[in-house]
Amino acid sequence: MKIGMLTGGGDCPGLNAVIRAVVRKGIFHYRDEFVGFLEGWRGLVEDNSMVLDLDAVSGILPRGGTILRTSRTNPSKRADGIQRCLATIGKYKLDALIAIGGDDTLSVAQKLHENGVKVLGVPKTIDNDLGGTDYTFGFDTACNIACEAIDRVHTTAEAHNRVMVVEVMGREAGWIALYSGIAGGADAILIPERPFDVDKVAESIRQRHGRGRYFSIVVVAEGAKFAETGGALVVQDTGKDEFGHAKLGGVANTLAREIEKRTGFETRAVVLGHIQRGGSPTAFDRVLATRYGLGAIDMAHRGEFGCMAALRANKIISIPLKEAISTNRTVDNEMIKMVDGLFEEIGVKEAASS
Numbered sequence: 001m002k003i004g005m006l007t008g009g010g011d012c013p014g015l016n017a018v019i020r021a022v023v024r025k026g027i028f029h030y031r032d033e034f035v036g037f038l039e040g041w042r043g044l045v046e047d048n049s050m051v052l053d054l055d056a057v058s059g060i061l062p063r064g065g066t067i068l069r070t071s072r073t074n075p076s077k078r079a080d081g082i083q084r085c086l087a088t089i090g091k092y093k094l095d096a097l098i099a100i101g102g103d104d105t106l107s108v109a110q111k112l113h114e115n116g117v118k119v120l121g122v123p124k125t126i127d128n129d130l131g132g133t134d135y136t137f138g139f140d141t142a143c144n145i146a147c148e149a150i151d152r153v154h155t156t157a158e159a160h161n162r163v164m165v166v167e168v169m170g171r172e173a174g175w176i177a178l179y180s181g182i183a184g185g186a187d188a189i190l191i192p193e194r195p196f197d198v199d200k201v202a203e204s205i206r207q208r209h210g211r212g213r214y215f216s217i218v219v220v221a222e223g224a225k226f227a228e229t230g231g232a233l234v235v236q237d238t239g240k241d242e243f244g245h246a247k248l249g250g251v252a253n254t255l256a257r258e259i260e261k262r263t264g265f266e267t268r269a270v271v272l273g274h275i276q277r278g279g280s281p282t283a284f285d286r287v288l289a290t291r292y293g294l295g296a297i298d299m300a301h302r303g304e305f306g307c308m309a310a311l312r313a314n315k316i317i318s319i320p321l322k323e324a325i326s327t328n329r330t331v332d333n334e335m336i337k338m339v340d341g342l343f344e345e346i347g348v349k350e351a352a353s354s
Contacts, residue, residue, distance in 0.1 A: 001026075001095040002033045003300060005052060007066040008040030008073070008105030012124050012138035013281035014289035015066035018100055020057040021293025027054060030301055035092055040101070041108055042073035044085040049092070061290075062280045075108055082111060089117060096300045100124050103131075103325045106308060110321045113306040120299050121308035121321050122292045126276060129173035132324040133310035137289040142169065142276040143179045149272055150184030150217060157215040163205055163259055163267040167252030169276050170221030173330045176276070178339065181219035188216070189339055190255075192223035193331045198255065202262035209265065218259070220252055291316050 005022060007015050019036070026032035034052035037043030050056070050068070060067055075081030089097060089112075096118045099109040102125040109119045123130045128139035146168045157164040166186075168176045174191020181189035187208060190196045205216045252269035260267040281289065288311070295309040295316035308324045310317050 001030065001300065002035070002093060003297075004035045004037055004044075004049075004089065004092060004094045004097040005068070006037040006040055006043055006097075006099055006101075007068045007070045007124070008099060008101035008108070009070060009124065010072075010102075010126070011065050011070050011277050012126050013064050013141040013277070013279065014137035014285040015068075015070075015100060015124065016057075016060040016063045017281065017286050017289035018122055018124075018137070018293040018296075019052070019067065020060050021290040022098060022297045023052050023054070023057045025294050026297045030297070032297070035094070036068045037088075039069045039071040040073050040105065041075050041081075041085065042071045043068075044088045045073065045075050045078065045081055046084075047088045047091065061286060064277075064279045064281065072104070074104070076111060082115065085112060086115060086117070094118075096120065096305065098122060098296050098300065102127075102136075103328065106130075106321055107325050110306070110325060113321060118300075118305040119321075120296050120305060121324065122296050123308060123310065123324065126176065127170055127173050128175040129170075129328045129330060130324060131327045131329050132308065132319045133312070133329075134314075135288060135311050137285045137292065138277075138281065139175065140284040140288075141279070141282045142176050143183070144282055145276050145279070146176060146180035146219075146272060147183045149270070149275070150180060150186060150219065153270055154185070154215075154217060157217060160266065161214040163216045163218065163256070163263070163265050165218045165220060165252045165256045165259065165267065165269045167220050167222055167269065167271045167273075169272075171223040172328050174221040174224070175331060177219050177221040177224070178331055178335060182339070182342070184217070184219065186217045186219040188218040190218065190220040190224040191331055191336075192221055192225065194336060195225040195227035197227050198258045199262065201255075202259055205259065205265065206263055209263075216265075218255070220255060222251060224251055226254075 036052040038048045100122040106121045126138040126142040153164045256267040256269040304318045307318045310319045
């Protein structure tokens with residue numbers, strides 16, 4: 001088979017491991033030929049490609065980012081975007097196309113599938129919120145990076161008797177905040193699934209300090225919402241990307257100001273941002289990404305098009321793309337109750353995800 005491959009959306013530790021696994025098994029076991037399209041869907045729209053062979057994937061397993069580069073290009077937002085993608089696929093005489101990305105990238109893959117393209121998906125998002133799969137690669141790496149940062153922030157918070165607010169990624173789901181916050185021993189964890197009452201956050205910190213603990217760590221997901229604003233997101237500006245997403249950022253700075261105003265305690269904000277996306281993937285993510293890649297190339301040869309490789313009960317299976325992109329996997333009530341057992345009540349319970 002002649003197979004095209006691309007990586008779309010935000011970069012993520014483990015992308016290169018997927019590419020490597022697809023190419024190696026495709027060449028060694030199926031005698032496949034591969035074309036890589038550069039910068040996500042832009043590569044198909046603009047016909048920008050590279051040959052993917054054994055030399056191209058040599059040594060890329062531990063590398064962060066993606067050798068195919070990426071973008072948030074949405075062909076559906078361009079008058080002839082989908083048609084140009086179809087023309088490029090026809091030009092290269094592709095027997096299949098593997099799209100590695102999150103719900104935005106895979107929503108375009110579904111549109112192409114509806115237009116007759118033999119397309120497959122591999123789930124990618126460090127937020128771990130893609131439907132239909134138990135874990136996405138990159139999440140473990142992001143959690144480890146965030147946890148290490150929280151560990152480091154602890155020492156300076158304790159030295160200065162400060163409150164430190166650490167902002168991590170998580171637009172609609174608080175998995176990174178939840179895992180890194182628990183692992184890092186945070187004193188409050190704020191997630192998008194449940195708007196928080198800033199007065200309760202401040203009171204919780206005052207009570208902690210009253211017990212003789214003169215510093216506190218608050219971990220907040222970038223998509224967490226103040227209950228008093230009616231659940232509005234804190235955004236950097238009014239612009240949106242081609243998939244309609246606002247540019248988030250700033251919730252930690254806003255929260256830090258409000259905590260200091262209410263408590264009188266010196267408060268600082270730390271925004272980890274793209275640090276969470278960078279660097280070498282963990283061993284767990286390298287293995288998981290490899291398994292996804294091997295699963296995808298096998299799916300191609302079984303003819304399971306219009307589907308995505310998914311992890312269920314530690315098995316790689318095939319599910320319809322429609323199922324994967326139909327809903328985001330948010331933090332459930334069971335996990336929220338676990339956090340409630342560790343901290344003072346600071347959320348609005350009726351807003352919790354089901």
